[in-house]
Amino acid sequence: MAHVTFDEISRELSKYQATVESGQKSLHRRLDQLEAEFNRPGDALSAGGFGGDGFFRDFEVSGAIESFKKSGRGIFEGQGFCWGAPLRRLPGMKTVTSTTAPTPVGRLPEIVAGVTRAVRIRDLIPRIPVSEGSLTFLREVTYTNRASPVQETASKPPSAITFEQVNVPLVCIAHWLPASKQVLDDIPLLREFIAGRLLDGLMDAEDFELMFGDGTNNHMSGLDSQAAAYAGTYAQAGDTYIDKLGHALQELENNNYSPDGFVLNPVDWRRITLQKTEDGGANKGSYVLGGPGSTATPQLWSKPVALSTAQREGRFLVGQFAGSVALFDRMGPRIDLSSEHADYFVLNRVAIRCEERVALAVFRPAAFRVGNF
Secondary structure: OOOOOHHHHHHHHHHHHHHHHHHHHHHHHHHHHHHHHHOOOOHHHHHHHHOOOOHHHHHHHOOHHHHHHHHOEEEEEOOOOOOOOOOOOOOOOOOEOOOOOOOOOOOOOOOOOOOOOOOOHHHHOOEEEOOOOEEEEEEEEEEEOOOOOOOOOOOOOOOEEEEEEEEEEOEEEEEEEEEEHHHHHHHHHHHHHHHHHHHHHHHHHHHHHHHHOEOOOOOOEOHHHHOEEOOOOOOOOOOOHHHHHHHHHHHHHOOOOOOOEEEEOHHHHHHHHOOEOOOOOOOOOOEOOOOOOOOOOOEEOOEEEEEOOOOOOOEEEEEOOOOOEEEEEEEEEEEEEEOOOOOHHHHOEEEEEEEEEEEEEEOOHHHEEEEEO
């Protein structure tokens, strides 16, 4: 029988203790990582009015997920959501499964999302909550002013005003995304990503409607569709982009409007910022707007310039937004989860729907000018 010395036993116990301590440290690090990931603020959505912990955190607190797990249906409606593509099939509408975001050793705790627009068209428009299914308002059509000096006891000249009643229907903008039910078990990784992408897609569609909706087939009647066309009343030969925008301001100001902003595509704004004086030859002088070192906020003729890829390249919009247009929110962006779709219940799938109901009212179409450079 082999004999074991006390020193040998001590050494083995020390090795075992070191192994246990190493395992405990590794476990604590992993728990800290999971806790940090679970508590990570929703960067993409916290600014949207859903709270500092992100959309799906509120979704959980509301009991919607537990409701879904018990009954197969859950609802969350964002309150006070504010953010500022054609209404067609939007990208990212593929089935999400548990294999979409695997968790191998060393996986980074983030999903690399696609880029989104920095400026939303709704950010430029006053927003008003409503509870009605449609909106009606009276709009002045013509005003004939016959005011003039008159002699005492003489008949006074009559002026005239005509009105039209305008009905603005609410428009439902929506899309959905199929997912496997296991995605709900992977909430720390996918919860805010899925909500963020659905909401981004919704806002892309809203941007298009607010700008270019033609008012047919459930589309909004957008700003570009209702605005008056730039007439070129003050145009001169050789006008630059800056000149043309200045002339558009003149047309509005000559009709007693007070324009308060432009909407341009970033490509056109870059062309404007690259414009130079003609000192030493055509486009060989100094930069008109201060050059590449300038840090000034985009503006022209003392009016702010909103840059959005929702605006078409080569086209501009200028107008008096204040008092001339409003966006009415009947139902803010809302996300529903349900297995009550086709054969989703037996396939263990979930339908995640995102939608809103809004209406755009342009009270004074003549307060806007649209045109091409």
